[in-house]
Amino acid sequence: DIQMTQSPSSLSASVGDRVTITCQASQDIRKYLHWFQQKPGKAPKLLIYDASILERGVPSRFSGSGSGTYFTFTISSLQPEDFATYYCQQYDNLPLTFGGGTKVEIK
């Protein structure tokens, strides 16, 4: 199985801050990476697919990059509604696997 190592597991940031989360795959997954946002008690929401393509309707302050084994997810200017947990997921190989999550909290 491909292991997805996400870091940090949590971070504290202020509104307006630039936030970056990384996700490392245990083997090459090409570009096949999702980023999801999940708020408490809610289902995950797809933000980015194919490592860098923004899902329809997702604000442009969210971005993703990377390929192979190393990926980054960035929020350029953190907004109040962005405080949530973020997950990466590889979909190159079965079983599909998720990173452990990054909880973004208010500083």
Add this chain to the structure above:
Amino acid sequence: EVQLVESGGGLVQPGGSLRLSCAASGFTFSNYWMHWVRQPPGKGLVWVSRINSDGSGTTYADSVKGRFTISRDNAKNTLYLQMNSLRAEDTAVYYCASGGAAAGNDFDYWGQGTLVTVSS
């Protein structure tokens, strides 16, 4: 508007069975691959199973293989997860998610989840 609505969760004893349903609307369900993903309380997301658009192909996580069965009824626009021999570690919120019509792994729409609790 795309909607996925799960049902069937609840409290079950270890060794028991439960069948989850996911009713789909707002898209051509019969063209779409579908997934089940679960989330233990306070923990991260775990992929459980996938089924192709006509139901002829299924895949499972090792942790549920031989105990869970994914299926679908395209006439009823409904996805199912039959869960047998349930264990405490199966306790989780179970989500259905759409996989899309092409590659099958889009995850662009999710249901609200249904909680399964395995406990005596």
